[in-house]
Amino acid sequence: xxxxxxxxxxxxxxxxxxxxxxxxxxxxxxxxxxxxxxxxxxxxxxxxxxxxxxxxxxxxxxxxxxxxxxxxxxxxxxxxxxxxxxxxxxxxxxxxxxxxxxxxxxxxxxx
Numbered sequence: 001x002x003x004x005x006x007x008x009x010x011x012x013x014x015x016x017x018x019x020x021x022x023x024x025x026x027x028x029x030x031x032x033x034x035x036x037x038x039x040x041x042x043x044x045x046x047x048x049x050x051x052x053x054x055x056x057x058x059x060x061x062x063x064x065x066x067x068x069x070x071x072x073x074x075x076x077x078x079x080x081x082x083x084x085x086x087x088x089x090x091x092x093x094x095x096x097x098x099x100x101x102x103x104x105x106x107x108x109x110x111x
Contacts, residue, residue, distance in 0.1 A: 056078065059074065074102070077099075
């Protein structure tokens with residue numbers, strides 16, 4: 001089933017409106033010159049760590065701990081990401097290295 005031209009135009013307009021709303025609304029709610037509410041500052045401090053924790057849990061949710069390689073590629077890659085991030089404090093380096101090591105391990109070592 002395909003959309004008519006009108007439905008396509010409405011869909012594009014809604015996507016543009018939603019994007020503009022999410023981009024401009026924070027500046028309207030929290031204008032410059034007014035102090036940012038404490039709960040927004042708190043969320044700005046805790047949400048990045050919460051999002052990373054969620055990604056770690058999501059990345060190891062399907063690891064088989066009782067069979068096969070027992071999640072070794074995942075844990076080796078996570079250890080490399082943590083080590084590199086603590087050592088070099090470069091997010092791109094740590095994430096890229098962990099991804100490359102994980103892909104190498106699952107393709108060639110634990111295949």
